Amino acid sequence: MSAVREIRRHSLAAVIPVICFAAIGYFAYHAMEGEHGINAYTRLTLQIQDTKAALVEVTGERRTLERRVGLLRADGLDADMLEEQGKRVLGLLRPGDRVILGR
The missing domain is CATH 1.20.5 (Single alpha-helices involved in coiled-coils or other helix-helix interfaces)
Structure with missing residues (x-):
């Protein structure tokens, strides 16, 4: 059970950076290719x-x-x-x- 808790804790810590990188990628793409x-x-x-x-x-x-x-x-x-x-x-x-x- 503690292994599952460790995985959940690390995955929750990785969610915010992944969302930030996705937002940066989205805005960078539209800054180049957008209207x-x-x-x-x-x-x-x-x-x-x-x-x-x-x-x-x-x-x-x-x-x-x-x-x-x-x-x-x-x-x-x-x-x-x-x-x-x-x-x-x-x-x-x-x-x-x-x-x-x-x-």
């Missing part, structure tokens, strides 16, 4: 960098398009741009064509 964990933070940081790079690219493309549209406006109509767009719309401009305008 707001370190891995999620890293993924979001990379996504932000990719989005910023895409923003820079799209902003440059928008500026180019705005400049080209500005050349087609009536108050600042550029003859070269008008000819290029006319050929493109009419299907007369082929890849590799070079337009040389004489004045």
